[in-house]
Amino acid sequence: MFKFAGIILGGALVILAGCATQPNEPLPPNWSAPDAVVTAPAPRMKKSVPPAVKTNSPPVSITKAAPVLTWTSLNRWAAEQKISGPAKLASSPVTTYSVSSKNGVMVLAIGVREATWNGVEIHLGFAPEFIDGQVFVHGLDLQKNLEPVLLGEPLSFPATNRVIVIDPGHGGLNSGTISVLDKRLEKEFTLDWARRLKPLLEAEGWRGFLTRTTDSDVSLSNRVAFAESHHADCFISLHFNSAAPDKKESGLEIYCLTPTGMPSTLTRGYADPLNEKLPNNAFDAGNLQFAVRLHSAILGASGEMDRGVGRARFMGVLRGQKRPAVLIEGGFLSNSTEAAKIENPAFRQKLAEAVAVALK
Numbered sequence: 001m002f003k004f005a006g007i008i009l010g011g012a013l014v015i016l017a018g019c020a021t022q023p024n025e026p027l028p029p030n031w032s033a034p035d036a037v038v039t040a041p042a043p044r045m046k047k048s049v050p051p052a053v054k055t056n057s058p059p060v061s062i063t064k065a066a067p068v069l070t071w072t073s074l075n076r077w078a079a080e081q082k083i084s085g086p087a088k089l090a091s092s093p094v095t096t097y098s099v100s101s102k103n104g105v106m107v108l109a110i111g112v113r114e115a116t117w118n119g120v121e122i123h124l125g126f127a128p129e130f131i132d133g134q135v136f137v138h139g140l141d142l143q144k145n146l147e148p149v150l151l152g153e154p155l156s157f158p159a160t161n162r163v164i165v166i167d168p169g170h171g172g173l174n175s176g177t178i179s180v181l182d183k184r185l186e187k188e189f190t191l192d193w194a195r196r197l198k199p200l201l202e203a204e205g206w207r208g209f210l211t212r213t214t215d216s217d218v219s220l221s222n223r224v225a226f227a228e229s230h231h232a233d234c235f236i237s238l239h240f241n242s243a244a245p246d247k248k249e250s251g252l253e254i255y256c257l258t259p260t261g262m263p264s265t266l267t268r269g270y271a272d273p274l275n276e277k278l279p280n281n282a283f284d285a286g287n288l289q290f291a292v293r294l295h296s297a298i299l300g301a302s303g304e305m306d307r308g309v310g311r312a313r314f315m316g317v318l319r320g321q322k323r324p325a326v327l328i329e330g331g332f333l334s335n336s337t338e339a340a341k342i343e344n345p346a347f348r349q350k351l352a353e354a355v356a357v358a359l360k
């Protein structure tokens with residue numbers, strides 16, 4: 001409950017968070033820019049809803065094939081999926097409902113895009129609505145956010161010879177964001193995190209490859225090509241965040257590619273063409289499962305504030321991936337308390353261990 005209150009109060013403050021991206025300045029070379037740059041300004045969308053039909057009957061059939069732009073009664077959907085219907089949890093400060101399966105519990109708040117899955121935050125595409133005494137959820141959220149975690153089989157990787165590509169963000173002249181404490185650079189910390197992670201994953205039976213092992217600038221398309229040529233089963237891009245000049249924002253956020261038809265959580269000034277269908281969209285369900293698993297493990301180990309699993313469409317290292325792929329923002333170098341943690345090697349070891357635990 002407090003969580004949702006906090007989200008509402010804090011929602012307006014988080015709009016510009018991101019690696020080295022400051023308001024009213026040209027975007028610097030960035031991990032997140034697509035190689036083919038599209039720069040039409042677009043705000044982070046909070047509650048935009050494309051035209052959709054609200055219906056309580058007949059039930060919508062959720063298929064894997066095509067996005068369903070229909071609002072559906074959560075009661076009806078749950079019955080169709082043979083799970084228990086939504087249970088009301090609270091009426092204030094916002095009305096919240098839970099829906100459960102053998103996999104866990106999703107908590108949805110009316111009029112709020114942030115939901116929680118087993119206690120960690122997930123950003124929905126559309127805020128659930130309350131109509132005629134029932135909770136309605138957008139079909140794309142049912143298909144792309146609820147179904148993978150509530151109904152899906154857990155994400156699995158090959159038992160032998162499984163390959164992970166770890167991508168330390170930035171490098172060379174592309175230095176990422178800077179520490180508010182002493183101007184140390186994001187690229188240094190992401191590389192160190194990746195170097196710590198590789199042996200931990202190898203101890204768990206993974207073959208791990210880094211997109212860069214030195215302070216070198218590797219293009220985003222080459223990072224994707226590297227994952228492809230190494231036949232990676234999954235891909236993790238490691239970053240640290242900035243909300244400069246704001247010094248208060250803090251916490252962990254993980255991004256995966258926005259499903260086709262859904263508005264992104266984060267656009268950072270880039271266009272967000274809803275109907276774009278990208279190679280990595282073939283992995284929408286796996287992306288979310290992968291992100292949630294990592295998010296939960298890192299939150300538990302680091303004690304960071306939960307900023308949620310979000311969706312972005314513009315991140316060049318994710319768009320072309322033919323495997324589950326996520327981008328982790330491991331904390332804010334623009335916040336002095338968090339920057340002090342990130343600069344501490346023991347904290348980066350903790351982050352690495354959390355990722356390895358998630359991939360056991």
Ligand SMILES: [Zn+2]
Nearest residue numbers: 019169176239
């Ligand atoms: Zn970064």
